[in-house]
Amino acid sequence: MGNTIDFSQRASTGNTLDFSNRVTETSAIVQKPQNVYNVAYTLVSDNIGADQSMWNIYREKIADIESGGDYSIKGGYKNHYDGRYQMGEAAKTDAATLLGYSLGHDAKSREAFRNDRIKQEEAFAAFTVKNHDYLMAKSKEYRRLSLEDKLSALAYAHNQGWSGANSWLKTGMVGSDAFGTKGTRYSNAIKEALK
Numbered sequence: 001m002g003n004t005i006d007f008s009q010r011a012s013t014g015n016t017l018d019f020s021n022r023v024t025e026t027s028a029i030v031q032k033p034q035n036v037y038n039v040a041y042t043l044v045s046d047n048i049g050a051d052q053s054m055w056n057i058y059r060e061k062i063a064d065i066e067s068g069g070d071y072s073i074k075g076g077y078k079n080h081y082d083g084r085y086q087m088g089e090a091a092k093t094d095a096a097t098l099l100g101y102s103l104g105h106d107a108k109s110r111e112a113f114r115n116d117r118i119k120q121e122e123a124f125a126a127f128t129v130k131n132h133d134y135l136m137a138k139s140k141e142y143r144r145l146s147l148e149d150k151l152s153a154l155a156y157a158h159n160q161g162w163s164g165a166n167s168w169l170k171t172g173m174v175g176s177d178a179f180g181t182k183g184t185r186y187s188n189a190i191k192e193a194l195k
């Protein structure tokens with residue numbers, strides 16, 4: 001058994017400090033966080049700079065538009081998209097390059113993806129970070145935006161791809177997906193929610 005350090009004494013100013021949880025040499029210094037969204041949030045905070053509140057607003061708004069928040073759904077054009085954020089093969093492939101694991105798009109992989117909330121959250125965060133990285137590298141207009149406006153542009157990119165978002169930022173021309181949904185439906189939802 002390791003040495004125990006007891007910090008349960010009161011501070012001399014009369015304020016009570018509760019350090020009654022003991023630290024031992026055998027305790028792990030760093031533990032893997034239990035929050036299932038930690039990897040996803042860390043990707044976003046470290047790469048984009050959004051705080052957890054902003055990220056939660058972003059992910060909830062995109063999920064509302066894409067699936068009503070349903071992780072198990074498949075849909076979109078020709079039922080090609082999966083899960084809460086309706087990610088297709090290209091988005092999963094892009095996300096996988098950052099995550100370091102495969103996100104296949106065959107029938108079995110798609111079903112497994114729809115049944116794995118953690119993978120969906122990680123893939124969505126990674127895909128968003130990849131779009132951010134592409135836009136940072138390719139768009140001076142994007143680089144000039146505030147964080148809130150970057151998240152709005154990333155929402156547009158979720159629907160239209162980073163290249164579509166780049167074009168929209170340069171020209172103001174609004175693109176639509178195969179169902180006629182305009183990219184601005186996404187960007188406006190985020191802009192309004194972050195006010």
